Structures are given as C-alpha cells and as structure tokens.
Amino acid sequence: KQEVTQIPAALSVPEGENLVLNCSFTDSAIYNLQWFRQDPGKGLTSLLLIQSSQREQTSGRLNASLDKSSGRSTLYIAASQPGDSATYLCAVYNNNDMRFGAGTRLTVKP
Amino acid sequence: EAGVAQSPRYKIIEKRQSVAFWCNPISGHATLYWYQQILGQGPKLLIQFQNNGVVDDSQLPKDRFSAERLKGVDSTLKIQPAKLEDSAVYLCASSFTGNTEAFFGQGTRLTVV
Numbered sequence: 001k002q003e004v005t006q007i008p009a010a011l012s013v014p015e016g017e018n019l020v021l022n023c024s025f026t027d028s029a030i031y032n033l034q035w036f037r038q039d040p041g042k043g044l045t046s047l048l049l050i051q052s053s054q055r056e057q058t059s060g061r062l063n064a065s066l067d068k069s070s071g072r073s074t075l076y077i078a079a080s081q082p083g084d085s086a087t088y089l090c091a092v093y094n095n096n097d098m099r100f101g102a103g104t105r106l107t108v109k110p
Numbered sequence: 111e112a113g114v115a116q117s118p119r120y121k122i123i124e125k126r127q128s129v130a131f132w133c134n135p136i137s138g139h140a141t142l143y144w145y146q147q148i149l150g151q152g153p154k155l156l157i158q159f160q161n162n163g164v165v166d167d168s169q170l171p172k173d174r175f176s177a178e179r180l181k182g183v184d185s186t187l188k189i190q191p192a193k194l195e196d197s198a199v200y201l202c203a204s205s206f207t208g209n210t211e212a213f214f215g216q217g218t219r220l221t222v223v
Contacts, residue, residue, distance in 0.1 A: 004152075031209040043116075043201060044153075044214040089152055096165055096208030098143065100152035 002027045002094050006101035013080055014109050021075040021104045023090035028068045032093040035064050035075050037086045038103070044089065047075070080108045112136065114215035116202050122221045128190035131218045135183065135204030141165075143212065144177055144187050145201040153201055159185065160208060192222045 003026040013019050023033070032051050036044040048057045048064040050073065056065040063076040073090060087103040115134040123129050135142050140161050145153035156175065158165040161182040170177070174193070179185040189196055199219050205212040 006152075032211070034211060036214075041219070043114075043216040044203075046211060046213060049211045091212070093209045096141075096158070096160075098155065098158075098203075098212060100145075100154075102150075102152040 002030075002092055002097065002099045004090060004092050004099050004101040006088075006090060006104050008104060009102065010105040010107075012107040012109065015080060015082060017080050017108075018076070018078050019080055019106070021077070021088050021106070023073040023075070023092075023101055025071045025073075025092045025099075027092075027094055028071050030068060030092050030094055033064075033066055033073050034091045034093070034098075035062075035073075036089045036091065038089060039086050047088075077106075080106075082108045082110050084108050114202055114204050114213055116200075116215035116218055118218055119216060120219050120221075122223060123192055125194055125222050126191040128188065129192055129220065130186050130188045131200050131202075131220075133185045133187070133202030133215060135185070135202070136213055139204035139206055139213075140182070141205045141208050141210075141212075142179055142185050143201075143203040143205075144185070145203065147199045147201055147217070149198070156187070156200075158208070165208065189220075192220075194222050196220060197222045 035047040050066045061078040089103040142159045144156045147153040157167040199217040203214045
C-alpha cells in the first residue's frame with residue numbers, strides 16, 4: 001500500500017524567500033505525481049503534474065521535480081509572495097489509485 | 111470548460127440523520143473519485159468509479175456510506191446514519207481516465223452535531 005509523507009507539516013517564511021516543499025512515497029512504481037494547492041475552506045487546485053517518465057515540470061515560479069528511484073518529489077517556489085500562503089498537497093498515482101500526503105501549510109509573511 | 115460541480119457547499123445535520131452529496135464531473139471524464147478530508151489531514155479516498163463501475167471502495171465504511179454513479183456521469187454519496195466523526199469536507203474529483211490529471215470540485219463541508 002502506498003504511503004505518502006510530506007515534510008515539514010508547516011513552514012513560515014518571509015516574503016521573497018525561495019523555498020522547497022518535500023514529498024516522499026514508499027512505492028516507486030508510480031504513474032504520475034501531482035501537486036495541489038488548497039486555500040482554507042476551498043477545494044484543491046492543480047499546480048503541476050509530473051508523469052513518471054519526466055524528471056521535472058515548471059509553471060511560472062513553481063518547479064516540481066521527481067526522483068522515482070528514491071521515492072521523492074520536491075516543489076520549489078521562487079520569490080515567495082504572501083498570496084502563496086496555502087496548504088500544498090502532493091498526490092501519487094499508482095495503478096489507478098491516487099493517494100495524498102497530509103500537506104504542508106505554508107505561510108509567507110509580508 | 112466547466113469544472114467539477116458539487117452541492118451543497120455546506121451542510122449541518124444532527125447525528126443519526128442522513129445526508130446526500132452530489133457531484134457532476136467534467137464532461138468526458140470517465141473516472142470519478144470521492145474523498146473525505148478531515149481538518150488538518152490529507153484527503154482520504156472513499157470510492158473511485160470508472161464510468162459506472164466501482165474501481166476501489168476499500169476505505170468506504172459500507173455500513174453507513176453508499177455511493178452510486180448510475181449513468182456513468184453524475185454521482186451521489188450518502189451517509190446514513192451520520193456520526194460525529196463524519197464531520198469533514200467531502201471532495202469530488204474527476205479525470206479523463208485513472209492515472210491522468212485529476213480536477214477537484216469546491217467540496218462539501220459537513221458538520222454533524
């Protein structure tokens with residue numbers, strides 16, 4: 001059974017800092033990995049999807065990397081802004097099954 | 111392109127009552143998921159449909175929860191009777207097929223008192 005872990009559980013940084021969020025998974029036989037953002041009281045917004053054959057994906061200030069062999073993915077956020085404050089979740093796809101980590105709650109202070 | 115629609119957005123019920131949630135996925139998406147998200151935790155899969163067939167319902171508490179997707183489009187999730195620990199956000203998601211990018215609705219926040 002796939003286990004997904006996200007560390008740290010919470011992170012607070014000053015505006016303008018670059019930061020890295022981590023996601024690890026136990027079963028490396030994944031199809032895709034997807035990063036989501038969740039604002040309080042809202043649903044999940046898709047940020048990036050990395051296919052198993054890819055090593056990274058970029059969208060604006062976001063860059064996600066994938067290392068299947070070590071069971072890790074990172075989400076890099078450049079030049080953080082207060083509007084980036086949210087919970088970031090990673091989801092791993094295994095054989096039609098999508099499992100989530102508990103998320104990292106990010107606070108960017110002005 | 112319309113997103114995943116869920117209703118209602120909020121629901122407050124007393125324990126032992128019943129409640130139903132509705133989800134309309136993105137047009138053409140064969141896979142539909144229902145997740146339960148308890149405050150401070152990641153979403154937990156309750157049930158996954160491929161068209162109108164169940165792919166995975168291993169974590170669905172079948173003594174009180176049921177779900178259906180009769181025509182392979184809309185889906186309903188029902189809880190009967192509700193318990194206090196069912197208080198959570200219920201999220202619906204859809205994707206073109208399993209293992210492809212999933213899109214989520216806004217969720218239904220259930221409070222059981």
